[in-house]
Amino acid sequence: MTDYGIKVSKTGKDISSTDPRDISMSSKYSMLKHHSDTSVDVTYHPGDTDQHTDITHNLGYTPAFIAYVKDVNGNFRFIPSAYQGSGVTNYPYAYSDSTKVRCGYAFLTGAYSQYENTPSDWWNTFDNDNSHFSVGRQNPTGTFNGALRFVDVTISQGETITTATLYVGVETKGTDTTSLQFKCWGINEDNTASFGNPMGRSKTVAVITTSTSMSIATPFQFGIDVTSQVQEILNRGGWASGNAMGFIIEDNGSPNDCWARDDPGGSVDSELVITYGSNVTLTFRCIVFKDKLL
Amino acid sequence: MGDWGIKISLPGKSISSTEPRDYVFSSKYSAVKVAQEPPSKAIQTVAVSASSSSTVTVAHNLGFIPLFMVFSEQSQGSGKFYSGPAINAPDDTEEVYLAPLIGGVGTYADTTNIYLKFTNITGSSRNIRYYYFIFADDGV
Numbered sequence: 001m002t003d004y005g006i007k008v009s010k011t012g013k014d015i016s017s018t019d020p021r022d023i024s025m026s027s028k029y030s031m032l033k034h035h036s037d038t039s040v041d042v043t044y045h046p047g048d049t050d051q052h053t054d055i056t057h058n059l060g061y062t063p064a065f066i067a068y069v070k071d072v073n074g075n076f077r078f079i080p081s082a083y084q085g086s087g088v089t090n091y092p093y094a095y096s097d098s099t100k101v102r103c104g105y106a107f108l109t110g111a112y113s114q115y116e117n118t119p120s121d122w123w124n125t126f127d128n129d130n131s132h133f134s135v136g137r138q139n140p141t142g143t144f145n146g147a148l149r150f151v152d153v154t155i156s157q158g159e160t161i162t163t164a165t166l167y168v169g170v171e172t173k174g175t176d177t178t179s180l181q182f183k184c185w186g187i188n189e190d191n192t193a194s195f196g197n198p199m200g201r202s203k204t205v206a207v208i209t210t211s212t213s214m215s216i217a218t219p220f221q222f223g224i225d226v227t228s229q230v231q232e233i234l235n236r237g238g239w240a241s242g243n244a245m246g247f248i249i250e251d252n253g254s255p256n257d258c259w260a261r262d263d264p265g266g267s268v269d270s271e272l273v274i275t276y277g278s279n280v281t282l283t284f285r286c287i288v289f290k291d292k293l294l
Numbered sequence: 295m296g297d298w299g300i301k302i303s304l305p306g307k308s309i310s311s312t313e314p315r316d317y318v319f320s321s322k323y324s325a326v327k328v329a330q331e332p333p334s335k336a337i338q339t340v341a342v343s344a345s346s347s348s349t350v351t352v353a354h355n356l357g358f359i360p361l362f363m364v365f366s367e368q369s370q371g372s373g374k375f376y377s378g379p380a381i382n383a384p385d386d387t388e389e390v391y392l393a394p395l396i397g398g399v400g401t402y403a404d405t406t407n408i409y410l411k412f413t414n415i416t417g418s419s420r421n422i423r424y425y426y427f428i429f430a431d432d433g434v
Contacts, residue, residue, distance in 0.1 A: 020430030021358065024321050031326065067377070080381065083393075095386070294375070
């Protein structure tokens, strides 16, 4: 008799069965050995691209594990719930190494509760057309102004904005490298239309009067805080998620030959980035086994 | 007396507890049985050529489709092991991923083998470490 050990068959199954599926437990087969199980809450803030938690295991080697994430609907999902090439833009992840199991949620593009897009329309009063955006002063023409439009702003009416920044791309600029002086309004409309001269459209009460240095080599971006302007537009009774919004920027006393220009499809694009809404908390659950991988 | 079997409670828990989480083991609940791990329980390495895939075939000969787990790196030598087909964490680099089963090709098990398909998306050959557990329990 050479086959020593312990085995327990399943109810109704013969203890002498050779099918391992008939056995509840057998010393012939090891089992994954439980080391620890941990639940951790991780909070995501608007604009976050990744948050994670590290579960220290103190095993001194890389262990096997199972990880889950409880999503915002209260459903637990096994990690991974997405694979390479699945087309997801955000996903949970988990890995183990010799000191920890890391569980997190990341965004491949964009961020949590954030709108980000490049313009659909440009306008300039230098040429009075939609070929580009520009603002500043160049004698003998004098001052010139511009506008930018963004579509598919998927934010609900009345949503509370955390931050909104209009990044203006500068591919070409004037020879004066001091300070571009300008004012920026939102276009105060429910769903501003494609540009054919938008400069006469209604402006938001909110306006920012500011300046930016032109000493940086092109291409570069400068940011304009348009939080108040965006909030005013979103608060309009006729605003709906998915509508378009726009911004008018006018020169405010820049020196001669101090100007900035953004061309569509250039080396750097203008962008509108809006973060909104509230924090969300995900719960990660991780079961670590004593079984060694490496 | 109709309740026969073996049970072992966790430290500090009563052997007569009706809460299954109070037990290390109970013959009332079938345990997932490890039928096979890599030889000598050693980490395995697969060389995957640039911009191509390599499939590792592991015979289990169980005669049924088993439950299995596979852990693998996504970047050579990272020491970060992911479970199954996964997307790399932001602090890791995507070099080689374990391909899911799509159109009958990828990572899967049948009645005789498990198949692990590794896809290299870089322009250089990569050596990727992996480990598997094949269980003596039905996967389907």
